Amino acid sequence: MNGGNGTYSYAKNSTLQRKSANAVREKIDEAIAEKLDMETLCSSGKSFHIADFGCSTGPNTFIAMQNILESVERKYKSQCPTRQIPEFQAFFNDQASNDFNTLFTTLPLDRQYFVAGVPGSFHGRLFPDSSLHFAYSSTALHWLSKVPEELLDKNSPSFNKGRIYYSNTLDKVVDAYSSQFAKDMEIFLDARAKELVAGGMLVMTMPGQPNGIPCCQTGMGMTIDYLESCFLDMVNEGIISEAKVDSFNLPMYSATLEEMKELIQRNGSFNVEKMELTMANGESNPQSYSSYSGRMLQMHLRAGIEEIISKHFGTEIIDDLFDRYAMKAEDFSHRLQSSERKGALLFVVLKRK
């Protein structure tokens, strides 16, 4: 994600992600009210620890943290009316390269929790055993820990020539992406299972994929297809080389509900409390891009993936690339609006056994 507070920063270009977060706010509140047993979870005098995995730079992470805290507090008051409300400690996690300086200097002044930032990949352990009560991850788990190696191997049947994603490409490429996602989720679930106390809650939201629908018909697929076509135009114009595009793949994957179910079952440490794929239907849909102009879509995409593209292609192509994208994306919202499947959000609530 782009750090800082500038024009292309994630902090200023994450309203789409915030819409997702707002849409699931009520669902999380419900899950806490119905499923979180505060009586056993939080003994008198102990503090309550909440972690956001993949927090980026805010402000979305602060809004989500505040909402969760209020829900937990409400549940606590109703379940343990005679006990004193626990103190809250909020842990904001992201890669060590995340812009924590911006995160820390923009913390809400009226927050009612103690703050800690936790640097490091959530594809691995980050907290001591049984030290968290509530873990949360919003639009972050679709990022893979790495590009599957076989996609870059010219001699592999999964070589993803002329493509930067698994939309409109070979089944073997889709398999490689899916298999990397499975490995990553296995590590993620295993780590969180150790870090959460028994009865602790893990809530995950991420872009999802309706079963049987090809990637190219989803919002995410279309978005990347447009970007890919900008890259190919630049190859044709001799601005970047074909080999450069062949060796680049976006490390993102949208799982289906069925894939996710299987991974959770295989891990075995969690009970599934709620699990759904929210389909896009009209304006109220959190993943609906239809109300956004090409320029705005470009700003959002740029805030999220500029860094990863710069690393591979160099910073000099960035403005050109995203200008092209903004132009193409102007008709994007119409295509999305005419589609029944504008995108989908995977929403999962688990409880540590």
Add this chain to the structure above:
Amino acid sequence: MNGGNGTYSYAKNSTLQRKSANAVREKIDEAIAEKLDMETLCSSGKSFHIADFGCSTGPNTFIAMQNILESVERKYKSQCPTRQIPEFQAFFNDQASNDFNTLFTTLPLDRQYFVAGVPGSFHGRLFPDSSLHFAYSSTALHWLSKVPEELLDKNSPSFNKGRIYYSNTLDKVVDAYSSQFAKDMEIFLDARAKELVAGGMLVMTMPGQPNGIPCCQTGMGMTIDYLESCFLDMVNEGIISEAKVDSFNLPMYSATLEEMKELIQRNGSFNVEKMELTMANGESNPQSYSSYSGRMLQMHLRAGIEEIISKHFGTEIIDDLFDRYAMKAEDFSHRLQSSERKGALLFVVLKRK
């Protein structure tokens, strides 16, 4: 402190502070071995939480953390040989404006602890009740939370005209500094008393002041006196205004052993396990500046206080100011060498009742 990894960064210019840290390493190890009761402090399966208050950007904080962790581990092994070594969680605290990005990207790769950064002033609460086992602060507590207001008031008898510190000035100015330090320490001790578990340890090291010795005869006093004379030269040459110097005071204070004793007693939550003022005698002394060139002293001072000076005077005077300081400081080491009191380090080990 100056962030980043550049020429004038704190990360590259903190060897003096590291010498202090190394000198107290053995003392801390001793205190842990003799005074920390791991059996009651860390029940089976629980993690052990260490916090560094005023960590800056490293690498000193990582070295200190590693040393403390090893000492605690040794004590645990000897006291509870049949139990499994606890997991460690290390909290690195400093102001929200500290360069946490540099801290997080330079973390030791072979560390054996979970990491969290905690942004915020240690003159206030930062952690939940009874959530820390070991708190540590190295060369940070001499920084005051603010300049005592009366020093800036032209109509006050404590107005610190033509001075930037409490060396060579009115008794009332010294009193104002001392009183601000007392207020700050009161808040610091009160907060740490709440955050530490019963039996938890608080170790503090900071520049100290031998009783009855005027500030101007200590290493710190001399250092600032030289800096002050550079400011006054610049006033005489018309580069900065007199009013600008009159309205600037360095918010640092070196307490005496007696002052510190009284403040700890007044707080009442801690037992004093060890408390001493290490006097400077020759090369082995942690606060000895005698082996440093003027340029090196300048680099150290600049890394520590450039930011605070820039804020008041503007960045444009910085190079000029520190060039002047480097010139003057060339004979500084000789003056220190000829003095019996080169500086002093206050070392305090407390245990939460």
